Amino acid sequence: MGTIIVTGVPGVGKTTVVERAAEELGLEVVVYGTEMLEVAKKRGLVDHRDEMRHLDTETQREIQTAAAESIAAKGRVIVDTHGFIQTPEGYLPGIPKWVAERIEPETVVLVEADPEAIAARRADDETRERDEEAADEIDEHQGFNRHAASAVATLTGATVAVVENADGQVDEAVADFVNTVE
Ligand code: ATP
Numbered sequence: 001m002g003t004i005i006v007t008g009v010p011g012v013g014k015t016t017v018v019e020r021a022a023e024e025l026g027l028e029v030v031v032y033g034t035e036m037l038e039v040a041k042k043r044g045l046v047d048h049r050d051e052m053r054h055l056d057t058e059t060q061r062e063i064q065t066a067a068a069e070s071i072a073a074k075g076r077v078i079v080d081t082h083g084f085i086q087t088p089e090g091y092l093p094g095i096p097k098w099v100a101e102r103i104e105p106e107t108v109v110l111v112e113a114d115p116e117a118i119a120a121r122r123a124d125d126e127t128r129e130r131d132e133e134a135a136d137e138i139d140e141h142q143g144f145n146r147h148a149a150s151a152v153a154t155l156t157g158a159t160v161a162v163v164e165n166a167d168g169q170v171d172e173a174v175a176d177f178v179n180t181v182e
């Protein structure tokens with residue numbers, strides 16, 4: 001039984017769903033961004049996680065690889081991450097080949113929701129410094145995340161599943177997630 005990778009656009013509710021599902025499954029959640037932040041802090045590059053995506057892509061790739069190695073050493077965990085990250089240079093893959101091959105996931109779970117609902121969740125979330133994005137851009141981003149999941153599956157043999165996290169339906173999303181992974 002291998003690692004489970006969870007992706008979805010920022011604000012879709014990955015962390016919300018995964019933390020509860022992990023408790024039911026008795027698995028540890030590793031937030032990829034937090035692993036990367038630890039690496040970046042040690043190198044004196046950033047202080048906060050929302051500064052990470054503003055680093056140049058070359059630096060992000062180096063930090064990403066170091067984080068993949070520490071995650072791979074943890075055994076079967078749930079990895080909370082992103083299929084693609086928006087940068088000024090375009091969509092940066094969250095799980096490029098060298099990360100996919102180090103983690104060797106068993107399953108990639110895509111958490112998805114209605115783009116309008118996601119835009120509203122971002123606006124309401126005061127715990128984070130989030131970029132504003134129109135619903136049509138969120139829709140495009142979710143499309144790219146499906147392509148990312150397909151690519152990871154093709155590289156590693158992992159299965160791909162979609163979990164819908166509809167507005168006010170976290171319980172259903174958690175149940176769906178647990179069923180998919182069990
Ligand atoms: P990021 O990739 O930036 O870490 P995320 O996908 O982990 O984002 P969360 O932080 O889990 O997103 O959730 C974003 C916001 O959406 C939070 O305020 C959360 O309470 C809210 N939220 C999550 N799921 C739902 C839902 N089903 N209905 C309504 N609000 C939700």
Ligand code: MG
Nearest residue numbers: 014015016080
């Ligand atoms: Mg999160």
